[in-house]
């Protein structure tokens with residue numbers, strides 16, 4: 001499989017601005033992950049599509065040995081290098097494609113995939129590949145937390161043209177929902193300092209809870225929980241902000 005250079009123009013310094021409302025919640029989200037997983041075990045934790053490590057860092061601070069994998073060079077350069085002193089935790093950053101993980105079978109106690117890092121691209125088979133890879137690298141009974149935006153609510157907000165001001169640019173977006181629930185986004189970042197506009201496009205599939213559950217079960221997982229947010233409230237299709245699936249390998 002060819003390694004996509006996809007990421008390198010779709011994520012960059014500007015991403016932190018686009019995520020500005022989300023970033024302050026990173027610590028609380030890591031807290032919820034740690035409450036779910038319990039104390040660090042013998043096997044490491046995989047933060048799949050870790051970005052710049054905004055969850056990996058606080059989790060390492062709690063003593064987890066975190067492997068953060070992402071495809072984007074820019075983000076990986078910003079992942080903090082090692083652990084955080086006395087906690088015993090650590091972070092190793094790995095560049096890789098989530099569809100073909102360069103990681104050993106059964107080598108992780110848990111996998112987290114945060115902030116809608118699933119469903120990219122036009123080929124639905126890619127999603128099955130990713131779930132197959134997560135299943136493969138997890139140890140038996142290992143836990144997989146998959147955090148997606150709640151598309152049942154969000155799809156209403158992503159159909160049309162939008163403008164949003166950020167500190168260093170204006171973002172102009174054209175979002176269209178196509179066949180098979182594929183959301184196509186054309187985005188222009190118009191920088192205020194006179195830099196050339198950054199224009200890019202991406203596609204992401206919007207899942208309903210039933211589709212997601214069936215996909216996880218087809219991959220061999222057992223879905224043991226569905227949260228509507230990191231406060232661990234139960235998922236409500238028409239109200240929740242997030243759709244967070246908690247799944248376990250095997251143990252049917």
Ligand SMILES: C[S@@+](CC[C@H](N)C(=O)[O-])C[C@H]1O[C@@H](n2cnc3c(N)ncnc32)[C@H](O)[C@@H]1O
Pocket residue numbers: 007011048049050051052054069070071072075096097098099113114115116117120
């Ligand atoms: C929405 S961001 C979320 C990043 C991080 N989890 C967070 O919460 O800040 C999605 C991430 O997925 C990564 N990504 C997308 N497709 C990927 C692939 N095929 N393999 C590895 N990483 C990928 C991007 O580089 C980006 O860092």
